Amino acid sequence: MTFIKVSRQISSVARVGIATIPKRLGASAVVIVGIAGVVGVLVGLLAIGEGFEKTLTQTGNDRNLIVLQLGARSEAASALGRETPAIISQAPQLARDADDRAMISAELLVGASLRKKTTGRESNVALRGIGERAWGLRPQVKLVAGRTFQSGLHELVVGREVQRQFAGTELGATMMLQGQAWTVVGIFDSGDAHNSELWADTEVLGPAFRRANGKSSLLVRLNDSQAFSAFKVQLSTDPRLRVDVMTSRQYYSRQSERLARMIRAFGVTIASIMALGAIFGALNTMYSAVATRAREIATLRAIGFRSVPVIVSVLLETMVLAALGGMMGAGIAWLLFDGFSASTMGSGGQIMFAFDVSPELLRNGLLAALSIGFVGGLLPAVRAARMPIATALREL
Template identity: 55%
Template sequence: MKFLINLGLLLLLAVVLVVWVALPWPGVLALVLLFAAWLAATRRGRQTASVTGVGVSTLRQRLGSSAVIMIGTAGVVGVLVALLAMGEGYAETLRKTGSADTAIVMRGGSASEVMSVLDRDSIVVIPQAPGIARDAKGDPLASPELVVAANLPVRGGGPDDEGSVQLRGVGDRAWEVRPNLKIVAGRKFETGRRELVVGKSAQQQFAGLDVGKTVKLGSQEWSVVGVFASGDALESEIWGDADTVASTYRRGSSRASVTVKLADPKAFDTLKAALAADPRLKVDVDTTLHYFSKQSEGTAKVIRAIGITVGMIMAIGAAFGALNCMYAAVAARAREIATLRAIGFGGLPVVIAVMLETMLLALAGGVLGGLVAWLLFNGYSASTLAAGSVGKLSFQFVVSPQLLWDGLKWALAIGFVGGLFPAVRAARLPVASALREL
């Protein structure tokens, strides 16, 4: 029976921790205000504040055990925030790539551009659909594009160290549908020539992409004539003339996608309906904002799952460390706790005071871990591993306020678990036995 009761308490504790970690900040603020009101307005609350004050005042005498709790929690929060910042940075880079006033059209059922093939007839028909913006001459702002994977030597690697980069074949319209993309060095490539403009991030990742250098793509030599910046995932690509890229990689007149500028964001529904109703086409259309956000979902979820798993394993270790330290602290203060009980302090104030002390130490550790993670990883540049048909994507870690907040909640959860059982032991300590101890 006792085993079942303990099992039920552990399950209840697990549910409480899950709810706590998922609790938004207004809920946490409400709990803090209610607890503060209880401390100030009730007799047991005032007793709890007094016992907590006594415990906190003796922390200097227990620097070793206090440091174990703080450092253990700081390690958990630091690692958790750093891992989640990687997923956040990856997703943020892709989210910034699209916009609500541009759309991308691909072959029906294609998950990404590298899997899509549009024939020549589709490339001619798609730009004529309603909802697409037009220039001063009345021509549609539509950019048929080809995307292939190319291998290049990795910067700083050996002669055989190559990575996959995304090569995008474009025409003049590509610059008009993406006005945020600017040439920052050199010039644009010329139509019909084997010339490349490279993204800033691609230039940092791969060797030989400086202006004036030549690289081998396919079986041909290409000249690097410019560098562009866009502040998004496109910076990890290299661009060339679409017809020349298609000829090099034997893609004929096909293209992977057509990116269009919408007349306004509300015109997307008009465009989608027109393309769906055209019997000549079997295509899917999406806003680039939604398309690129969707591309990040799978990888971001995997990174988050890994981060939470590693965090949970480390949190269990930190909680056991806090348990050991607080059990030792309770044993060392047995006479003090017994004296408080003897002069009228109840068991509940003692329980809450011990837990508060542990949670305050864990909170300090959480602040330290979050600060270290922010200083070391916020803005840290990284890139995905390239494999198969997927090119490298460069991105920066993002230690957002939400991630720091989540880390602090994890710290408090560790303090809660680490202080709960020692606190219950302190409240159950026989007064007479404890007073006889030294």
């Protein structure tokens, strides 16, 4: 019965307090807008990391492996020996095509300077030389216009994001790279980080960039996913090789971790500073609300209302304002940032991606808003409950 009585008291006091919010519209708006700003900034900044990480992690999978120079953290920093592809292609763990050729693509990653359509400034873009079996190793990559390049020719296929953002990359265009003319013969869409790349024949790209004998990485596929350990042991124990191997999912996850972590730390720091201001705004608003309702609260306590219902009711009032601000901020962040295109530097060049305002981010934004409301309302709630009844009844 005590629980039911307390619940009824909380409901009664909370209804009265929430009903008076429109009468304090200016002060209430300060809390709502302040919390909306915190949530909007937090969700917007974290959406950068989410989008970047999502783009990279969906580029890899557990079926393909990437072989890099031992100790290299990325393809751009890796240089494999000239004979490395031939040695590794003999490994019995590798899958083979219908012609009994190992499913392996020797690849070279370099940078190409292109002019952005929006600013006219030069920016670095990843230019990847691929082997003839690269398309079979990446079935998600589809030509959406034109054709693939012919082996031995200075021809390029361009990722859809590169074609969209950079001048001189349309189908049939000719661009100068390392003093040589290259023709765009196709546009592809991969739905991942490869959309930020140009592709060419690795045997043509290498000499053009003075990397004729070296490759950055090998992309391979095993005949059995359980053969990874045996394949890794074979490579590590071969005295002719100094390489490391990992799944492509592991590789791209590692590439995204550092930047995503930095963005999250920056977002949380900025949002925390703003949250302090929102908390002070909530404190000021709720202290004013308690002061204007002092006689009302004292009267309720005088006729038998306990302190707990008073505390909870004030907190609920603040949490309602916080929830409104949180929903406003989350909604604005979703409208403005979800799917917004951006780019950042990755291994070899820019990586173009879209902000991702995920349901998890929206949920975390609302939780942050409610936390601010709780902290901002706690002290005024305690003050309201501890105010001497006689003193409060004498207040105007």
